[in-house]
Amino acid sequence: MQKMQPLVRPARYQGGKRPSFYAAYARAARRYGFETGRNAGFAKRNNVVVKVKSKHDKDTAHEVPAESIQNGELSILEYVVPVKIGTPGVTLNLDFDTGSSDLWVWSSEFARASSYKGHNIYDPSKSSTAKKASGSWNISYGDGSSASGNVYNETVTVGDIAIPAQAVELAEKLSSSFLQDGGNDGLLGLAWPAINTVSPRPVATPVENMINKKLIDPPVFTVKLGRGDADGFYSFGFIDTSVTPNPITYTPVDSSQGFWQVDSTTWTLNGQTKQRSGNTTILDTGTTLCLVSDDVVDEIYGAIEGATFDNEQGGYKFPTNATIPDISFTVGKTLYKVSPKDIAFGDAGDGFVFGGIQSRGNLDFDIFGDVFLKAVYVVFNQGESTVGLAQRDD
Secondary structure (H helix, E strand, O other), X not given: OOOEEEOEOOHHHHHXXXXXXXXXXXXXXXXXXXOOOOOOOEEEEOOEEEEEOOOOOOOEEEEOOHHHHOOOXXXXXXXXXXXXXXXXXXXXXXXXXXXXXXXXXOEOOOOOXXXXXXXXXEOHHHOOOOEXXXXXXXXXXXXXXXXXXXXXXXXXXXXXXXXXXXXXEEEEEEOHHHHOOOOOOEEEEOOOHHHOOOEOOXXXXXXXXXXXXXXXXXXXEEXXXXXXXOOOEEEEOOOOOOOOOOXXXXXXXXXOOOOOEEEEOEEEEOOEEEEOOOOEEEEOOOOOOEEEOHHHHHHHHHOOOOOXXXXXXXXXXXXXXXXXXXEEEEEEOEEEEOOHXXXXXXXXXXXEEEEOEEEOOOOOXXXXXXXXXXXXXXXXXXXXXXEEEEEOOO
16 A cells, blocks of 8 residues: 655755745745735835835835746646646646645646646546546735636546545646656645635645545544655555654644644743734645744844845845754644754855745734644644644754
C-alpha cells in the first residue's frame, strides 16, 4: 500500500533553489490582500499588487505585473505532487495547497494547451470515467491573472486512494501569466470546502470526499516539507510516526474562514518568552514566507547584527555571516522552533540574505508558510477539526 505521496521539485527548484524573495512576498500580498504596515514592502491596492517606495514612504512605487509573481498563483511553489486523473488516466503534477479549496487542472478544453511545453494535460474524452457536471469556476487574482472553465466528475487517484466522482475543474481559459512556467499542471486545494469557487454551489474537496466515502481512516492528511533536495511527502489516512521522535501535539482549528487557523499567542527570542494576546495564524503550504506582526519583525531583526530593510525588494535582509537568534512560535500551547536554515531565505547580494520571516502588513493574523512548516511534521485532522504538529530535528 502506497501510504505516502512523494513531493517532487519542479526543475527550476532542484539543487536546493528557492523562489525569488520578491515573487514570494508579492504573491502573499495578493493572496491575502493586505495593506502595508511598518515593514511590508508590498500591498494590495485597488485590487492590484503594488510595491511601495520604501520602509518610510508607503506611496506606490509601481504595480507588480503578474509575470513577476510568476505564473499566476502557481509556479513559485517549491513542490508538486503526481496525481492521476481519469481512467486509464494521465498523471499531472499538482501543487498541494492548504490555503485554497479548488482542484483545477490544465485540460484539453483550453484550446492552446498542447502548444505549451512542460505540461501534462487532462482530456476527458480519453477517460472512461469522465462525466460532465453542472457548474463553472472562475478564479481571478488582484494582478489581473485569471483561470476559469467547466467541471467534470472523474476518478482522481492520489497514491493508492482512488476517489470516484471527484469534481475536477477544467481550465478553459488561462491568462498569460499562467503560461510562463512548466513546473506544474494545476492545483489541489486542501483547505476547507467553504472557500471552493465552483458556482452555483461549491463542490466537495478531495479530502472531504475521502472522508465521506470512508476511503481514509483516520480522517487526516499529513505533510512533511523537505529542505533542499531532501525527501518530503503528503500522506492521506496515515500518520508517519517515524518522521521525528518528538511528540505530535494537537490543537483545535477555527475553520470558519475556510483556512487551517489556530491560536499562536506566544513566541520566544533567544529563550525570552513574549506574549501575543489573542493572536492566531494560518498554516498555509501555498505561502512561502512566514509572515508575522510588525512588532515581532522589529524585535527579530533588531536582534540580528547588521540587519537592514531592503527598499528595492521590500523586506528585511541581514549579513550572511550574522548569528541568527533562536526563534520559536506557538501553535496552540506548544512552541516550535523555526530553523535558521529557513530564516536565511535567499541571496540578497553584497553578502546579504533575505529573511524568511517578514511583515504580515495590516492583517490581524499571522501566516505560517513553508519557512515555518519545514521545521515541523503536520497532521491536518479534518474529521476532528484539529491540527497536530511535531518538531523535526532534520
